Amino acid sequence: MKKFNTKKTLIVSMLLIFSIVSLLPLYWVFSTSMQLSSYQDEDLEKPTSYVNANPPKMYPMGIPEYFEHWGKAREAEKNNDLEKATYHRDIMSYIVEDTFNGFKRLFQQNNMGMWFFNSLYIGVVVTVGILLFDSMAGYVLAKKRFPGRNIIFWLIISTMMIPSQVTLVPMFIMVRDLGLMDTHWALILPDLSMVFGVFLMRQFMFSIPDELIEAAKIDGASEWKTYWSIVLPLAKPGLAALGIFTFMNVWNSFLWPIIVLNSANLYTLPVGLKTLQDANLADFKLLMSGAAIAAIPMIIVFLIFQRHFVKGLTLGGVKE
Amino acid sequence: MKGSKASMTMNKNKGTWYLMKKNYAAYLFLLPKLVLFTTFIAIPVVWAFILSFQEYKIMGGNDWVWLANYTDVFKSEAFKKALMNTTIYTLVTVPFNVITALIAASLIHSLGRFAQSFFRAAFYLPTVASMVIIAMVWRWMYNYEFGLFNYVIGWFGFESVNWLGQSNTALWAIIIMQMLIPFGVGIILYLASMSSISESLYEAATIDGANAFQKWVKITIPMLKPSTVYLVLLSTIGSFQVFTQIILMTGGGPGYATETIVHLIYKTGFRDFEFGLAAAQSVVLFFIILVISIIQYRALRHDE
Numbered sequence: 001m002k003k004f005n006t007k008k009t010l011i012v013s014m015l016l017i018f019s020i021v022s023l024l025p026l027y028w029v030f031s032t033s034m035q036l037s038s039y040q041d042e043d044l045e046k047p048t049s050y051v052n053a054n055p056p057k058m059y060p061m062g063i064p065e066y067f068e069h070w071g072k073a074r075e076a077e078k079n080n081d082l083e084k085a086t087y088h089r090d091i092m093s094y095i096v097e098d099t100f101n102g103f104k105r106l107f108q109q110n111n112m113g114m115w116f117f118n119s120l121y122i123g124v125v126v127t128v129g130i131l132l133f134d135s136m137a138g139y140v141l142a143k144k145r146f147p148g149r150n151i152i153f154w155l156i157i158s159t160m161m162i163p164s165q166v167t168l169v170p171m172f173i174m175v176r177d178l179g180l181m182d183t184h185w186a187l188i189l190p191d192l193s194m195v196f197g198v199f200l201m202r203q204f205m206f207s208i209p210d211e212l213i214e215a216a217k218i219d220g221a222s223e224w225k226t227y228w229s230i231v232l233p234l235a236k237p238g239l240a241a242l243g244i245f246t247f248m249n250v251w252n253s254f255l256w257p258i259i260v261l262n263s264a265n266l267y268t269l270p271v272g273l274k275t276l277q278d279a280n281l282a283d284f285k286l287l288m289s290g291a292a293i294a295a296i297p298m299i300i301v302f303l304i305f306q307r308h309f310v311k312g313l314t315l316g317g318v319k320e
Numbered sequence: 321m322k323g324s325k326a327s328m329t330m331n332k333n334k335g336t337w338y339l340m341k342k343n344y345a346a347y348l349f350l351l352p353k354l355v356l357f358t359t360f361i362a363i364p365v366v367w368a369f370i371l372s373f374q375e376y377k378i379m380g381g382n383d384w385v386w387l388a389n390y391t392d393v394f395k396s397e398a399f400k401k402a403l404m405n406t407t408i409y410t411l412v413t414v415p416f417n418v419i420t421a422l423i424a425a426s427l428i429h430s431l432g433r434f435a436q437s438f439f440r441a442a443f444y445l446p447t448v449a450s451m452v453i454i455a456m457v458w459r460w461m462y463n464y465e466f467g468l469f470n471y472v473i474g475w476f477g478f479e480s481v482n483w484l485g486q487s488n489t490a491l492w493a494i495i496i497m498q499m500l501i502p503f504g505v506g507i508i509l510y511l512a513s514m515s516s517i518s519e520s521l522y523e524a525a526t527i528d529g530a531n532a533f534q535k536w537v538k539i540t541i542p543m544l545k546p547s548t549v550y551l552v553l554l555s556t557i558g559s560f561q562v563f564t565q566i567i568l569m570t571g572g573g574p575g576y577a578t579e580t581i582v583h584l585i586y587k588t589g590f591r592d593f594e595f596g597l598a599a600a601q602s603v604v605l606f607f608i609i610l611v612i613s614i615i616q617y618r619a620l621r622h623d624e
Contacts, residue, residue, distance in 0.1 A: 011427050012435065018424060019442035022502040025457045026446055028468060032460065052466045055474075137353040146343035147336045152350065159361050163561055163609055165582050166602045169595045170367035171360065173376075193356035223345035252450035254564050255582070259590050270452040274568065277456060284460045291453040298448045306441060309448075313505055314512040 029295060032288035034060040034099050051285045062099040066092055102289030106276075112293060114265050115272035120297075122184055122268060123250045126191045130246045131239055133192065138201025139231050143213060153202070156195045168259065175260060186260040187268070191250055197242050204238030205231070241312030244305050248298060269294045372603045376595035389600035399601065401576040402584045403608075405491055409580070410559040413498040418551050420499075421506030422544070426536060428507070429514045440511060444504035455568040458497045459484065462569075487577035490570050494578055497565065506551045513547045514540065549620045553613055560609050581605050 035057060036050040050061045073088035106112035140146075141153050171190060180186045208231060216226040232239070254270040261271050273290050280286050302309060340347070372389055374382040393399050428439045446454070461468045462483040470480040483493035517540065525535045541548075563582040566572055572579040572587070581601065589598030 008431070011430060015424070015427055015431075015439050018502070019439060021500060022443055022446050024468075025454060025461065025501075026449060028461060029453065029457045032457075054466055055471050056466060056468050133353045133356070136349040140346040140349040144343055144346040144349075145339075146346045147339050149346075152354070155362070156357060159357075159365060161610065161613070162365055163557070163602070163606055165561060165585055166368045166606050167361065167364035168585065168602065169371060169589050169599045170364035172589070173367075173595070174359075174364065189356065190360045193353075193360035195357060195361065198353060223349075227349070248448060252452070254450070254452055255586065258567075259586075270450055273452050273456065277459075277568065284463075284466075287456055288460065291456050295449045295453050298450070299445065302445060302448045303441075306437075309444065310440070310508055310512070313508045 026295065029288050029291045031057075031059055032284055033102050033292040034062065035285055036061045036065070036095065036098050037101060037285050039065065039095070039098065060099060062095045066095045069095070102285045103293070105286055106289055106293065110276060110290075111264050111267065111272065112290065115267045115269045116293065118184070118266065119251055119269040119294075122187055122191075123247045126188055126250045127243050127247045129188075129192045130194065130197050131243050134197030134201045134242065135205075135232060135235060135239060136227065137198045138203075139205050139227055139235075141198070142202045142205035143208070143210070143231075156198055160195055160199065165255075168256070171256075172259060181260060182262045182266060184266065187250075187253075187257055190256065191253070194246075194249075197246065200242050201235070201238060204235055208234045237308075237311060240305070240308045244301065244308050245312050247301070251298060368599050369603060371596055371599035374596050382596075385596065389596045390604070392597055393600050393604055398576055398579055398584055399581075402579040402581045405576075405578060406560055406562065406580045408491065409495055409498070409562060410556055412495050414552060414555045414559055416499050417503040417555060418506060418548065421503040421551070422510055422541070422548070424502070425507045425510035425514060426540065429511060436511070440508060443502040443507050446502060447504035451564040452568060454497075454501060455565045458565075459569045462493055484570050485574065487574045490574060490577045494562075494565055494569065498559075498562075503551075503555070505554070509547050509551060510544060513544050517543045545620070549617065552620060553616055556612055556616060557609055560605065560612070581608075 032051060038049050039061070050057045069088040069091045073085045073092065076082075076084035076088060141149060175181055175186045180189075212230055212234070213226055216230045221230070252270065253268075254274075257268050257271045258274060261267055264272075264275070267275065273287075273294060276290050277287055371382075373384060373386050375385045375388075376382050424439075424443060428436055431439070462470075464470065464480060464482045464485065467483075469483065474480065481489055483489050521539050521543070522535055525539060530538065561582050562580050563586065566578055566580050566583040567586070570578040572583050582605070585598050585601045585605070588594050588601060
């Protein structure tokens with residue numbers, strides 16, 4: 001057996017404390033979203049809200065309550081006390097109802113399903129578009145020699161330094177004059193013009209050997225065929241990283257969408273969450289349910305594609 | 321390679337027009353991105369500068385007011401306060417987050433493979449959630465009566481504080497929140513750069529009798545300098561654009577206590593519809609970021 005390592009234990013426990021602190025807000029989102037909002041116990045006269053509790057309840061109280069009543073119901077059934085068993089069974093179904101009540105209200109009384117769908121499809125459309133256009137641009141900027149190549153590249157790259165807020169007002173005027181205000185085009189088109197991917201793709205394309213491209217040409221493949229069936233498959237790792245970050249950026253984007261969207265059925269999740277908060281300032285169970293729904297897809301994407309996240313970050317850094 | 325060089329010299333003789341025609345496919349490949357880029361980035365950027373010298377009229381026929389918007393920007397109390405708040409926010413959070421990322425990455429790096437990927441995930445996970453979500457939950461955690469934050473500081477004997485509601489604590493509440501969100505990008509980048517530092521440097525130091533801390537100060541930190549420069553620049557730029565937390569947690573208030581530059585641009589442009597003024601504010605933001613980036617880049621690079 002290994003010797004007990006004090007230094008290592010110290011490091012691990014320090015890191016564990018750090019990670020608990022950093023994960024706590026996310027935990028709090030989920031815990032509050034499933035907290036019992038009102039619950040009448042046998043020995044309590046007034047309904048208690050565990051959401052607004054002082055001191056705060058550290059986990060969804062419905063879980064222990066549910067099992068407590070489950071035990072009591074089982075016991076009553078054993079003793080053939082059907083009335084008592086039904087009483088506890090009713091409380092159990094009430095607990096389940098109340099625990100997930102925030103989510104239910106989001107989908108029934110608010111447009112949560114629509115917002116989720118909007119975010120999802122806009123994210124997918126933009127990601128596919130960016131992957132296609134940026135890999136096309138990155139490919140020729142890295143591999144082809146033509147007049148204007150360097151000027152175009154530097155023109156595109158130099159705008160990466162400009163904070164996106166600079167273009168807010170002119171874009172607003174432009175989108176309004178084009179009649180795109182309060183449409184999804186107003187989100188998709190500007191998102192498709194983000195330039196970070198061109199830079200990333202160009203860097204990535206440099207690593208593809210020229211010989212492969214030359215060979216395809218000699219075999220008589222057209223420019224498009226070379227790109228589509230030789231270059232793109234080789235660029236997969238870069239595409240994966242760019243795709244994930246594009247989707248994440250679009251999914252989380254906030255400032256521009258709150259400016260151009262006005263109709264509740266067109267909102268994306270972040271915009272929907274803001275209006276939800278504006279309308280229910282103190283209903284934290286509802287707000288945290290919304291936050292939980294918006295957080296889950298990104299958490300899943302991260303856990304599945306963790307490797308690509310790391311690669312994407314180290315490939316060339318990410319614009320936040 | 322040889323072939324392309326030969327064809328280059330051959331092409332040179334035939335002129336630009338010939339080259340353009342020969343490479344027409346390249347332009348077609350660039351076309352979609354170039355059209356989007358021109359329409360939604362290049363033109364708006366130029367337009368923003370023009371607008372900042374004008375007074376915008378909805379009916380058309382903008383008046384040229386030249387520098388009037390800029391003098392308004394610098395005279396306005398709100399902008400001074402916003403600039404001040406944004407600067408304090410940046411000066412506290414950026415060094416803190418970069419240093420803690422460095423420490424966290426150094427600790428993680430000393431562990432085994434499994435522990436490394438576990439902690440990397442634990443620190444990066446909170447940053448994949450949108451700032452909207454983070455801001456919403458922190459607003460709840462800062463709740464005066466039922467918030468988790470007051471409860472936790474109560475363990476240490478502190479009185480409850482109305483964090484977001486008082487002008488002397490609101491900005492610090494936002495700053496503390498930013499400090500407690502792990503700088504996931506920083507940790508991952510530092511970890512990647514650390515694994516590329518040559519082992520022989522450490523071995524040589526060990527032979528010279530250096531202890532772990534000395535090695536960290538004399539080898540690890542200097543070798544990570546490029547990453548540090550990049551991370552400081554990245555997070556400074558990001559932090560000068562702080563917005564989401566502000567609109568969701570305080571709305572810039574109480575008073576101007578948490579007003580920031582981007583939140584002010586948003587209010588000026590899209591609540592008061594003073595487009596010229598908002599454009600001038602955003603141009604000022606651009607120059608602030610540009611100047612700071614240049615200074616930081618030079619300062620951090622210089623003492624190598």
